Amino acid sequence: MAKTLIAYFSRRDENQVGYSKKFLEKGHTEIAADKIRELIDADKFEIAMKKPYSREYSACMEESKRDYYSDARPELVSLPVSLDRYDTVILAYPNYWGTMPMAVFTFLEAFDFSGKKLLPLCTNEGSDMGRSERDIEKLCPKAILGTGLPLCGSGVDTSKPHIERWLKENGLL
Numbered sequence: 001m002a003k004t005l006i007a008y009f010s011r012r013d014e015n016q017v018g019y020s021k022k023f024l025e026k027g028h029t030e031i032a033a034d035k036i037r038e039l040i041d042a043d044k045f046e047i048a049m050k051k052p053y054s055r056e057y058s059a060c061m062e063e064s065k066r067d068y069y070s071d072a073r074p075e076l077v078s079l080p081v082s083l084d085r086y087d088t089v090i091l092a093y094p095n096y097w098g099t100m101p102m103a104v105f106t107f108l109e110a111f112d113f114s115g116k117k118l119l120p121l122c123t124n125e126g127s128d129m130g131r132s133e134r135d136i137e138k139l140c141p142k143a144i145l146g147t148g149l150p151l152c153g154s155g156v157d158t159s160k161p162h163i164e165r166w167l168k169e170n171g172l173l
């Protein structure tokens with residue numbers, strides 16, 4: 001039974017890739033999550049919103065901005081019943097407005113991470129981890145927070161060596 005959970009938020013649909021906009025079949029963060037699973041035994045859980053943001057990029061920007069500024073906690077489709085069986089939770093998310101999507105805040109507030117290792121991975125287009133690690137620390141003060149891995153979302157296809165090194169540094173490989 002896997003002792004590591006990869007909890008991830010990711011959006012397929014329209015996104016900015018380099019200088020153009022494209023509809024993605026699989027979001028950058030989910031691609032990174034799948035690369036992790038090629039390297040280690042881990043369960044995968046999608047942090048999905050009951051009312052997902054729009055498929056169009058500009059509408060998604062507006063909706064997510066509203067959630068960010070109102071410090072919203074969007075309702076999720078589901079939550080794992082418990083995290084008891086996991087030693088480590090890899091938390092993978094895109095950088096939204098300098099931090100995590102607010103749905104990830106909803107996820108983190110639902111559990112007590114006492115004694116669990118929490119490893120953040122943040123795909124982004126220039127802001128790296130942003131303020132996300134500080135926000136995770138505030139939300140999960142009892143977690144053992146490992147070093148975060150920022151990945152360029154549009155370069156995620158070539159990120160496997162970085163992921164491999166990071167897993168080794170954090171004792172998962």
Ligand SMILES: Cc1cc2nc3c(=O)[nH]c(=O)nc-3n(C[C@H](O)[C@H](O)[C@H](O)COP(=O)(O)O)c2cc1C
Nearest residue numbers: 010011027028029094095097098123125126127153
């Ligand atoms: C609503 C929204 C807000 C974003 N805000 C930022 C940001 O503040 N800084 C940044 O570097 N990238 C930002 N991005 C780019 C995403 O972090 C990047 O494209 C990410 O890889 C998307 O992951 P996904 O395909 O798994 O959803 C934003 C993208 C969206 C859609």
